[in-house]
Amino acid sequence: MGRVSTPQTSPMPFLKGHGTENDFVIVPDPDNAVDLPASAVAKLCDRRAGIGGDGLLHVVRSAAHPESRAMADEAEWFMDYRNADGSIAEMCGNGVRVFARYLERAGHVEAGDLAVATRGGVKKVHLAKGGDITVSMGRALLPEDGVTVTVDGRNWPARNVNMGNPHAVAFVEDLDHAGDLYAVPPCTPASVYPDGVNVEFVVGRGERHVAMRVHERGSGETRSCGTGACAVAVAAARRDGADPAVTGAPVTYTVDLPGGRLVITERTDGEIEMTGPAVIVAEGHIDPAFLAVTETVIA
Numbered sequence: 001m002g003r004v005s006t007p008q009t010s011p012m013p014f015l016k017g018h019g020t021e022n023d024f025v026i027v028p029d030p031d032n033a034v035d036l037p038a039s040a041v042a043k044l045c046d047r048r049a050g051i052g053g054d055g056l057l058h059v060v061r062s063a064a065h066p067e068s069r070a071m072a073d074e075a076e077w078f079m080d081y082r083n084a085d086g087s088i089a090e091m092c093g094n095g096v097r098v099f100a101r102y103l104e105r106a107g108h109v110e111a112g113d114l115a116v117a118t119r120g121g122v123k124k125v126h127l128a129k130g131g132d133i134t135v136s137m138g139r140a141l142l143p144e145d146g147v148t149v150t151v152d153g154r155n156w157p158a159r160n161v162n163m164g165n166p167h168a169v170a171f172v173e174d175l176d177h178a179g180d181l182y183a184v185p186p187c188t189p190a191s192v193y194p195d196g197v198n199v200e201f202v203v204g205r206g207e208r209h210v211a212m213r214v215h216e217r218g219s220g221e222t223r224s225c226g227t228g229a230c231a232v233a234v235a236a237a238r239r240d241g242a243d244p245a246v247t248g249a250p251v252t253y254t255v256d257l258p259g260g261r262l263v264i265t266e267r268t269d270g271e272i273e274m275t276g277p278a279v280i281v282a283e284g285h286i287d288p289a290f291l292a293v294t295e296t297v298i299a
């Protein structure tokens with residue numbers, strides 16, 4: 001992240017949390033003193049050799065991080081989000097809820113309304129004590145690109161939706177048709193998504209009710225994706241002929257994911273609200289020797 005790497009010498013606190021089973025290693029670091037190169041993030045997120053997670057939430061005071069300093073007046077805390085492979089993403093919907101739950105548990109904030117700085121801008125969060133969390137996720141952008149998603153030689157037309165991060169939403173007949181996304185990741189046009197994309201596969205379940213699977217950029221198939229669920233709800237609404245800005249009525253979709261359920265409302269001003277759970281599972285310390293060790297690869 002553009003600074004000289006200083007080896008970690010003392011045990012580093014961490015927590016583990018999840019939102020609808022999209023799971024994260026949480027690294028509290030208010031002063032931005034911990035160096036987290038991509039290689040360290042990937043090691044920590046490794047499910048066999050590390051702690052394991054779909055991503056990592058680096059918890060930093062906004063004023064202490066160059067990417068969030070300008071937001072410090074609006075939001076005291078910055079979610080420095082990383083994917084499991086160590087890459088950086090603009091936003092993580094499930095991550096914001098888990099981040100807020102951590103802040104409450106650590107006594108940094110109280111239940112109620114708070115703001116969290118992200119690379120996708122400041123997000124307003126409503127935290128019910130011990131209950132579900134609602135995040136104002138901003139508006140969806142719907143570029144008119146014709147996108148095709150391909151898995152193992154099978155093609156589907158998809159909707160390009162940007163929720164701060166990029167998504168391709170494909171409606172399919174059966175979620176199993178997406179196959180083994182771990183073994184065969186989806187292909188998408190690099191001309192439309194030069195920085196990669198999150199791909200959602202969706203089926204209808206009933207009125208304003210859908211189910212989805214997701215293959216996340218930088219993490220592979222995960223059991224949930226908050227920004228993905230928002231992209232899916234907007235794509236489903238347009239497919240169903242519902243646009244709150246036109247009809248003057250908000251529209252709510254229930255989105256079922258392998259790891260749980262999210263409820264997504266698009267308001268008449270285009271703002272999208274996501275509601276779902278967030279759980280802190282454990283906390284502990286990372287051995288500094290673990291991050292210092294370079295793996296020996298046996299050919």
Ligand SMILES: N[C@@H](CCC[C@H](N)C(=O)O)C(=O)O
Pocket residue numbers: 022055083088089090091092093094095165166198216217218219224225226227228
């Ligand atoms: N799981 C997240 C999305 C995380 C970022 C994504 N993989 C990307 O690279 O854009 C969510 O809940 O939104």
